[in-house]
Amino acid sequence: xxxxxxxxxxxxxxxxxxxxxxxxxxxxxxxxxxxxxxxxxxxxxxxxxxxxxxxxxxxxxxxxxxxxxxxxxxxxxxxxxxxxxxxxxxxxxxxxxxxxxxxxxxxxxxxxxxxxxxxxxxxxxxxxxxxxxxxxxxxxxxxxxxxxxxxxxxxxxxxxxxxxxxxxxxxxxxxxxxxxxxxxxxxxxxxxxxxxxxxxxxxxxxxxxxxxxxxxxxxxxxxxxxxxxxxxxxxxxxxxxxxxxxxxxxxxxxxxxxxxxxxxxxxxxxxxxxxxxxxxxxxxxxxxxxxxxxxxxxxxxxxxxxxxxxxxxxxxxxxxxxxxxxxxxxxxxxxxxxxxxxxxxxxxxxxxxxxxxxxxxxxxxxxxxxxxxxxxxxxxxxxxxxxxxxxxxxxxxxxxxxxxxx
Numbered sequence: 001x002x003x004x005x006x007x008x009x010x011x012x013x014x015x016x017x018x019x020x021x022x023x024x025x026x027x028x029x030x031x032x033x034x035x036x037x038x039x040x041x042x043x044x045x046x047x048x049x050x051x052x053x054x055x056x057x058x059x060x061x062x063x064x065x066x067x068x069x070x071x072x073x074x075x076x077x078x079x080x081x082x083x084x085x086x087x088x089x090x091x092x093x094x095x096x097x098x099x100x101x102x103x104x105x106x107x108x109x110x111x112x113x114x115x116x117x118x119x120x121x122x123x124x125x126x127x128x129x130x131x132x133x134x135x136x137x138x139x140x141x142x143x144x145x146x147x148x149x150x151x152x153x154x155x156x157x158x159x160x161x162x163x164x165x166x167x168x169x170x171x172x173x174x175x176x177x178x179x180x181x182x183x184x185x186x187x188x189x190x191x192x193x194x195x196x197x198x199x200x201x202x203x204x205x206x207x208x209x210x211x212x213x214x215x216x217x218x219x220x221x222x223x224x225x226x227x228x229x230x231x232x233x234x235x236x237x238x239x240x241x242x243x244x245x246x247x248x249x250x251x252x253x254x255x256x257x258x259x260x261x262x263x264x265x266x267x268x269x270x271x272x273x274x275x276x277x278x279x280x281x282x283x284x285x286x287x288x289x290x291x292x293x294x295x296x297x298x299x300x301x302x303x304x305x306x307x308x309x310x311x312x313x314x315x316x317x318x319x320x321x322x323x324x325x326x327x328x329x330x331x332x333x334x335x336x337x338x339x340x341x342x343x344x345x346x347x348x349x350x351x352x353x354x355x356x357x358x359x360x361x362x363x364x365x366x367x368x369x370x371x372x373x374x375x376x377x378x379x380x381x382x383x384x385x386x387x388x389x390x391x392x393x394x395x396x397x398x399x400x401x402x403x404x405x406x
Contacts, residue, residue, distance in 0.1 A: 036090075107151075121182065121183070146319075153173040167190075176200060214261065274293065360394045363395065
């Protein structure tokens with residue numbers, strides 16, 4: 001390890017931070033009898049998760065197969081193999097908020113350096129984890145930041161209808177700046193959330209559907225009966241993979257809405273209403289046209305509002321791309337876990353694995369700068385030393401993460 005100062009520094013940072021977590025949060029009794037230190041388990045689980053192996057049985061197998069390499073990286077690595085029952089028990093006891101504070105703090109320096117941050121809140125079901133109370137699977141509420149492409153918050157909620165309550169809890173996890181923007185889907189388009197964000201001086205952009213019929217109908221009427229010259233319009237066209245995708249964004253001042261609606265939606269009076277139209281033409285399929293409406297608290301200004309709103313709407317859907325990676329690259333949707341604590345920790349490890357792979361992909365330092373997919377980098381990181389290289393290239397462990405375990 002001494003041959004590469006960068007990798008050595010990454011190892012030192014991980015060792016120091018995992019030791020801090022272990023000293024404050026190891027849930028096991030009889031510390032003097034422990035064979036497997038918590039920091040060793042966490043370090044191994046982190047490396048294993050980068051290769052998509054975040055379940056207890058796979059972490060234990062990773063430990064056994066790569067014990068020689070792990071002993072090079074991790075000080076005082078045990079000579080004994082660990083069982084999946086031990087890992088299952090430890091991850092089933094470790095408070096999820098402790099693991100989250102450590103792992104999600106890795107992205108804080110990148111978040112602090114980003115000039116324009118847009119946070120996207122959305123829920124996702126882990127369908128294979130269904131219980132009698134959660135027939136569609138346990139439901140996670142996620143906060144994703146699109147300029148850094150990082151998950152910054154996760155909460156387990158009882159059912160989808162509790163996303164509204166979870167939103168308020170999630171906002172306490174981030175140190176927001178006045179220029180920040182929060183977007184959400186239609187389920188979280190709620191008046192009290194708009195008021196909460198406005199009072200915190202945070203801009204918000206909410207999707208509008210028929211669950212708010214008066215608001216939806218007014219926006220629809222305005223765009224259908226207002227001369228286009230009064231709109232800010234932004235258009236973009238993407239071609240490739242046998243399809244042409246045209247995005248057209250129309251923006252009007254929110255002051256065109258009725259006084260009753262403006263009174264209900266705090267922060268909207270000087271803002272924007274948005275119609276986003278997506279037209280997809282394919283060679284072998286019929287053309288599809290999708291139209292969606294949004295309300296945005298950012299001040300309406302010609303001619304820049306069109307470009308600004310189009311960018312926010314386009315970035316809003318990146319959280320869906322993140323969810324796709326969770327289910328189709330890391331197979332999160334197949335997780336069959338009933339223990340709530342273990343489930344939260346396992347799902348968090350998988351998402352942090354995606355965070356690390358995404359940042360490594362952006363660095364373009366693997367294989368001499370060749371463009372690689374997330375799946376390809378995951379497959380390359382099949383051994384501890386290669387996973388460590390991915391960690392180093394991600395930039396997330398270049399300095400000691402700042403986090404409090406209180």
